[in-house]
Amino acid sequence: MSKLCSGRVVIVTGAARGIGRAHALAFAAEGASVVVNDYGVGIDGSGASSGPACAVVEEIVAAGGSAVANFDDVASWDGAAALVDTAVQAFGRLDVLVNNAGFLRDRMLVNMAEEEWDAVVRVHLKGHFAPMRHAAAHWRSIAKSGTMPDARVINTSSGAGLLGSVGQGNYSAAKAGIASLTLVAAAEFAPYGVTVNAIAPAARTRMTEQTFASTMAAPADGFDAMAPENVSPLVVWLGSTESRDVTGRVFEVDGGRICLNTGWTPGPTATKPARWSPAELTPVMKDLLAQAPAPLPPYGSSS
Structure with missing residues (x-):
């Protein structure tokens, strides 16, 4: 029986633990050869070790799969x-x-240091852009040589990027940027046979210990809705040839739930054939706000 990703070569960044590790193992189980990338740092980005990535490679190879480790800073x-x-x-x-x-460096905005902002935005947002840029250049060169790739990029946003998360302004901003970057890349990479989608996952990982503290323990029996392995089937499908008509989409995924997120769309509108004056906008704005649904509160908000 042919596996869904037989013959495909996959890079997974941050693949030594949590959701990334689950992705790497799931792709290997479906026949893909996997580059297991991980810098081996702690949850706050400190330290570095080759051990975690090598351990995942050993696990894949022991199960009969094909994988190599990579320790580069994405x-x-x-x-x-x-x-x-x-x-x-x-x-x-x-x-x-x-x-x-x-990784995370959580802090309320009023207390956040410049380095805490820069480090988190760098690893998440630039850490998505830089690999995409080099992968896309590779695929473009193949397309220009006359062979159209059937390639995929799957980015990782977050509910924090879609709604915001109190105490995570740096992380939320980076993850929101990733969602928008996904839309741009989907349009720009399409001529080269590349689709680009994003997921916003929720699962039990080192990064969510505080967020999901009440559900961290796996159930004694039954379905473990917070297991990181629940996220990977969608990612594997998005990486397969079955998904070639899907691009520019953001999917929330957790447990057994997959939600196609529609993002920002035009809502109630007021127009006139001239420039508005500030003084006349009070009733106009009240009417627009009355027509619109109330926004969902950011994670951690008391509202």
Whole structure:
């Protein structure tokens, strides 16, 4: 029986633990060759180790799969280029890029240090852009040579990026940027046979210990709705050839739920054939707000 991703080569960033590890194992189980990328840092981005990525590679190989480890910093321009080159050198091609790497430095905005902002935005937002840029250049060169790729990018946004999350302004801003970046990349990469989608997952990981504290323990029996492995089937499907007509989409995924998020769409509108004056806007704005649904509150908000 043919597996869904047989013959495909996949990069998964941040693949040593949590959701990334689940992605790497799931792709390997469906026949893909996997580049397991992980810098091996702590939850706050400190330290570095090759051990975690190597352990996942060993697990894949022990199960009969094919994988290599990569330890490059995905938010480094040269590191991202080396990551793409690792896939091509090891397996002769690249079909799927799953951007998943990241860490947290949570702080209320009024207390947040510049370095805490910069570090989180760098690893999440630039850590998505840089691998995408080098992977897309690779696929564009293939397309220009006369062979159209059937390639995929799956980015990782978050509910924090879609709604906001109190105490996570840096993370929320980066994840919102990833959702928007996904839409731009989907349009720009389409001529080269590349689809680009994003997920906003919720699962039990090192990064969600506080957020999901009440549901961290796996149930004694029955379905574990917070297991990171619940997220990966959608990511594997998005990385397969079955998804070639799906691009520019953001999916919320957790447990057994998949939600196609519609994002920002035009709502109630007021127009006139001239410029508005500030003084006349009070009744206009009251009417618009009355017609619109109330916004969902950010995570952690008391409202």
